[in-house]
Amino acid sequence: MSKIVKNISGETLSIPNIGTVEADKTVTVPDDFSNPNFEVARVGKPTEEVKEDRAPQIKDDKKR
Amino acid sequence: MTTYLSDSQYLAIKPETTAGTAVIPTIFVPLVSESVKTIVNHTVDRRLKGNTWKGNTLLRGNRMHEGEIVILGDPTNIGHILNMLMKKGSTTGDTTDGYVHPFTVGAGDTYTFEISKGAYAQRYFGVYVEEVTIGFVDGQMQLTLSIKAMGQVSVAQLGVALTGAGMTTLILDDNYDNVPNRGLVVGDVITIGTDDVTLTSVNADGVTLGFSSTSLTHSIGVAVNLKQLAVSNPSLPDPFYLGNVLVGIGATASAATTAAGSRSTATALYDLEIVLKNNLFSENGSSRFDPVQIIAQTPEALITLKQLLSGQEQKTAHLHRTKQAITIIASGKNINPDFSTNELLTIKFNNVKLIESDNALEVGELIRDEQSFEVLYDDGDAQAMDVSLRNLVAGTVY
Numbered sequence: 001m002s003k004i005v006k007n008i009s010g011e012t013l014s015i016p017n018i019g020t021v022e023a024d025k026t027v028t029v030p031d032d033f034s035n036p037n038f039e040v041a042r043v044g045k046p047t048e049e050v051k052e053d054r055a056p057q058i059k060d061d062k063k064r
Numbered sequence: 065m066t067t068y069l070s071d072s073q074y075l076a077i078k079p080e081t082t083a084g085t086a087v088i089p090t091i092f093v094p095l096v097s098e099s100v101k102t103i104v105n106h107t108v109d110r111r112l113k114g115n116t117w118k119g120n121t122l123l124r125g126n127r128m129h130e131g132e133i134v135i136l137g138d139p140t141n142i143g144h145i146l147n148m149l150m151k152k153g154s155t156t157g158d159t160t161d162g163y164v165h166p167f168t169v170g171a172g173d174t175y176t177f178e179i180s181k182g183a184y185a186q187r188y189f190g191v192y193v194e195e196v197t198i199g200f201v202d203g204q205m206q207l208t209l210s211i212k213a214m215g216q217v218s219v220a221q222l223g224v225a226l227t228g229a230g231m232t233t234l235i236l237d238d239n240y241d242n243v244p245n246r247g248l249v250v251g252d253v254i255t256i257g258t259d260d261v262t263l264t265s266v267n268a269d270g271v272t273l274g275f276s277s278t279s280l281t282h283s284i285g286v287a288v289n290l291k292q293l294a295v296s297n298p299s300l301p302d303p304f305y306l307g308n309v310l311v312g313i314g315a316t317a318s319a320a321t322t323a324a325g326s327r328s329t330a331t332a333l334y335d336l337e338i339v340l341k342n343n344l345f346s347e348n349g350s351s352r353f354d355p356v357q358i359i360a361q362t363p364e365a366l367i368t369l370k371q372l373l374s375g376q377e378q379k380t381a382h383l384h385r386t387k388q389a390i391t392i393i394a395s396g397k398n399i400n401p402d403f404s405t406n407e408l409l410t411i412k413f414n415n416v417k418l419i420e421s422d423n424a425l426e427v428g429e430l431i432r433d434e435q436s437f438e439v440l441y442d443d444g445d446a447q448a449m450d451v452s453l454r455n456l457v458a459g460t461v462y
Binding site: 009011012013014015016021029032033034035036037038 | 088089090251253260291292293294295296297298299
């Protein structure tokens with residue numbers, strides 16, 4: 001399982017093995033990801049794209 | 065066998081609103097090394113029980129939480145260390161020119177420190193800085209912190225079994241402390257056996273933790289631990305470099321600051337170390353196994369440096385106990401895109417006097433002034449020292 005979390009820190013953060021996430025942007029992380037600089041935006045199964053290349057999934061909430 | 069690599073661990077910190085009341089740390093500070101530990105002071109139970117061996121169990125003792133942390137002195141993180149050591153004044157500035165944080169002698173903030181230890185997270189709360197050594201290793205500013213904390217939370221055991229569906233609370237056993245939930249915070253994730261729950265309450269009874277209803281089945285004694293955070297790093301500035309440090313030495317703080325203003329008037333140093341010390345009062349007493357309170361006592365500071373011998377002035381100053389002043393200005397990268405401002409650390413010592421000044425002779429080597437200055441209170445300036453830091457961190461973060 002994975003979940004989508006939003007960077008609420010107000011600054012760009014880099015997460016080891018996941019990638020760089022700009023402020024207020026979201027990223028798909030493993031289900032056991034726990035970090036107070038991020039809040040859960042959505043819980044769900046990983047997309048096929050994530051399964052295949054494990055690339056960072058950065059999405060803008062406003063565009064979704 | 066599961067193994068854990070130090071490189072994968074972290075130090076995360078955050079200022080506390082109330083001294084000794086833990087918060088979930090959000091600021092990740094890259095470590096060079098750390099050796100903070102809880103000294104439990106267990107002693108052998110020596111009561112006479114008919115045994116022919118020294119003892120058959122250990123009894124609890126008063127605890128201390130202390131040790132050293134080494135980090136690089138970069139413009140972002142040195143602000144937190146200064147905020148622990150000194151009193152921060154009002155921050156001025158903005159994101160364009162940088163924020164300027166003034167620090168004066170006085171009580172700083174306490175912090176919560178959380179250190180990942182591979183298999184568990186180790187949290188210390190009510191963390192005070194006893195001493196900070198600002199030195200340079202390979203030309204990079206390095207900070208060695210000696211810290212003391214009011215308590216710790218890391219691992220525990222289940223005191224009452226969890227029996228399946230609809231569990232909303234757990235009770236920790238009291239083998240470590242009668243208040244084993246001290247230091248945990250609503251929002252913390254804890255692991256029970258292999259199950260994770262997010263805390264919704266840390267109860268005042270000292271043993272109970274609440275969480276959203278879930279199915280959990282665990283027997284008494286099952287391991288409970290604070291789950292490690294996932295690391296998130298902000299853009300990290302370079303440390304201050306000795307190559308970008310200007311040191312001014314003068315008869316007064318004003319003259320020293322003027323001398324530190326340019327390379328032509330600054331004094332070239334080949335080694336520099338500053339020790340700032342708070343001399344913490346930290347004693348055990350009634351009401352807790354941990355330190356009841358930690359209080360900064362009389363502050364002091366020492367400056368050690370090496371410069372080339374260029375005259376008899378420093379020898380005279382040593383013998384005559386002459387007042388001098390030292391201003392140290394370390395600059396970093398530019399902040400304003402037009403290069404009008406940059407990261408800047410300014411440390412002013414208003415009144416320093418030499419307690420050691422050696423001019424040793426070595427075959428084939430230039431003679432040096434190897435000096436130790438005691439930092440003294442200056443009656444005229446009405447202060448011993450102050451610090452100013454310009455960086456890109458808003459004052460609200462400290």
